[in-house]
Amino acid sequence: MSDVSLAKDKIQILLLEGVHPSAVESFERQGYSNIEYIKGSLDEDQLCEKIQQVHFLGIRSRTQLTAKVLAHADKLLAVGCFCIGTNQVDLHAARERGVVVFNAPFSNTRSVAELVLAEIIMLLRRIPAKNMAAHQGGWDKSAQGSYEARGKVLGIIGYGHIGTQLGILAEQLGMQVRFYDIEDKLALGNAQAVASLPSLLKQADVVTLHVPETPQTQWLIGAKEIATMKPSSVLINASRGTVVDIDALASALKNEQLSGAAIDVFPQEPSSNNEVFESPLRGIAQCLLTPHVGGSTMEAQANIGIEVAGKLVRYSDNGSTLSAVNFPEVSLPTHATSRRLLHIHENRPGMLTAVNQIMADLDINVSGQYLQTDEKVGYVVIDVDIDPEAKVADEVVQRLRDIPGTIRTRVLY
Ligand SMILES: NC(=O)c1ccc[n+]([C@@H]2O[C@H](COP(=O)([O-])OP(=O)(O)OC[C@H]3O[C@@H](n4cnc5c(N)ncnc54)[C@H](O)[C@@H]3O)[C@@H](O)[C@H]2O)c1
Numbered sequence: 346m347s348d349v350s351l352a353k354d355k356i357q358i359l360l361l362e363g364v365h366p367s368a369v370e371s372f373e374r375q376g377y378s379n380i381e382y383i384k385g386s387l388d389e390d391q392l393c394e395k396i397q398q399v400h401f402l403g404i405r406s407r408t409q410l411t412a413k414v415l416a417h418a419d420k421l422l423a424v425g426c427f428c429i430g431t432n433q434v435d436l437h438a439a440r441e442r443g444v445v446v447f448n449a450p451f452s453n454t455r456s457v458a459e460l461v462l463a464e465i466i467m468l469l470r471r472i473p474a475k476n477m478a479a480h481q482g483g484w485d486k487s488a489q490g491s492y493e494a495r496g497k498v499l500g501i502i503g504y505g506h507i508g509t510q511l512g513i514l515a516e517q518l519g520m521q522v523r524f525y526d527i528e529d530k531l532a533l534g535n536a537q538a539v540a541s542l543p544s545l546l547k548q549a550d551v552v553t554l555h556v557p558e559t560p561q562t563q564w565l566i567g568a569k570e571i572a573t574m575k576p577s578s579v580l581i582n583a584s585r586g587t588v589v590d591i592d593a594l595a596s597a598l599k600n601e602q603l604s605g606a607a608i609d610v611f612p613q614e615p616s617s618n619n620e621v622f623e624s625p626l627r628g629i630a631q632c633l634l635t636p637h638v639g640g641s642t643m644e645a646q647a648n649i650g651i652e653v654a655g656k657l658v659r660y661s662d663n664g665s666t667l668s669a670v671n672f673p674e675v676s677l678p679t680h681a682t683s684r685r686l687l688h689i690h691e692n693r694p695g696m697l698t699a700v701n702q703i704m705a706d707l708d709i710n711v712s713g714q715y716l717q718t719d720e721k722v723g724y725v726v727i728d729v730d731i732d733p734e735a736k737v738a739d740e741v742v743q744r745l746r747d748i749p750g751t752i753r754t755r756v757l758y
């Protein structure tokens with residue numbers, strides 16, 4: 346794998362899926378000018394071709410960064426997911442190639458919580474069905490099946506950044522908040538943890554999903570789980586499309602086993618706004634369908650642009666991997682009076698000794714050293730006392746590169 350120590354204008358950045366222009370502005374403010382901006386996503390073949398020249402890649406939830414794509418990414422140093430989810434990236438394959446992956450873990454969480462809050466009220470009042478009827482010339486003025494949110498039980502599955510915020514907002518409406526999470530979580534406000542998923546499903550008037558896509562959350566809600574929910578209850582999914590069995594949900598809604606649903610994410614989503622959206626949920630009156638826009642507000646997108654571009658710039662300029670999702674996290678001071686060497690390697694015994702032996706052999710004084718490892722990868726950062734104006738000797742870089750198990754070496758200028 347090639348080693349990179351380039352001037353900023355030689356560093357190629359590719360931004361896909363129309364990430365907010367605030368990202369471009371952030372890169373440019375920091376001196377990065379070689380930026381390609383594409384509004385849509387690329388398919389696997391296009392990505393395999395395009396990624397070969399790219400040092401930093403920015404994507405959102407649609408771009409699938411598979412092991413095959415990453416195998417073509419010889420120059421790639423880091424990926425920024427300009428969203429929360431990172432399930433679209435093969436994180437292990439990236440790590441093994443020394444590619445650091447960042448995301449924006451909370452910039453759009455308030456937007457999702459607000460949308461879900463609105464959907465709770467809409468569903469409990471049966472507004473989707475009334476809205477559809479009115480558009481077709483109907484006039485369904487009736488209180489039948491319509492309820493206030495006040496006093497109802499909100500069951501949150503996944504009590505993380507979004508689930509907790511939603512819980513706080515829902516309590517302001519007078520809802521009783523219960524949650525189920527696989528981790529022990531601090532209950533905020535008057536929320537109460539529930540010990541099992543079936544128990545939460547049984548007692549909730551509104552069930553809302555805020556879990557990541559993992560093997561454990563795949564098809565978490567299917568026919569069996571829906572059957573345990575109250576017939577008057579509603580289901581909301583703004584997490585990932587693979588969490589709910591859509592066929593089972595469609596049939597439950599048609600059979601009035603549930604009172605309604607609001608779904609923002611789907612097992613198959615159109616790859617662009619020009620593609621037709623297909624789903625068994627289409628046409629079901631009491632089902633609110635939104636095109637994966639839970640986090641799509643101007644505020645969230647602008648903040649995500651700044652946040653993720655900032656993380657990529659810090660990694661590029663300074664080597665910091667703080668808040669990386671697939672990599673040992675190293676937080677670093679600036680290196681104004683020294684040169685900085687980055688060495689990414691397989692985590693095996695003797696690596697640090699080998700690195701330090703090179704410094705001793707070449708009589709280079711080390712002014713700072715930082716090391717973090719995980720079970721697979723080690724990341725060592727070495728600040729060396731070389732005049733910041735001088736070039737690091739090629740011999741140092743070559744010898745670091747020759748250490749068996751080295752994945753990548755970089756010099757920061
Ligand atoms: N619709 C959208 O536009 C949109 C926007 C943002 C995030 N999301 C999705 O929402 C998800 C949640 O976001 P977040 O910021 O709250 O994440 P988070 O990581 O802060 O919280 C997720 C919670 O789910 C829990 N969890 C994991 N597996 C579980 C399981 N099997 N059962 C119960 N709980 C489980 C975790 O312990 C954690 O507390 C994201 O992973 C993303 O996929 C969607």
Ligand SMILES: O=C(O)[C@H](O)COP(=O)(O)O
Binds near residue numbers: 405427429
């Ligand atoms: O993971 C996320 O943050 C959401 O799913 C939003 O993804 P998007 O930026 O592709 O809309």
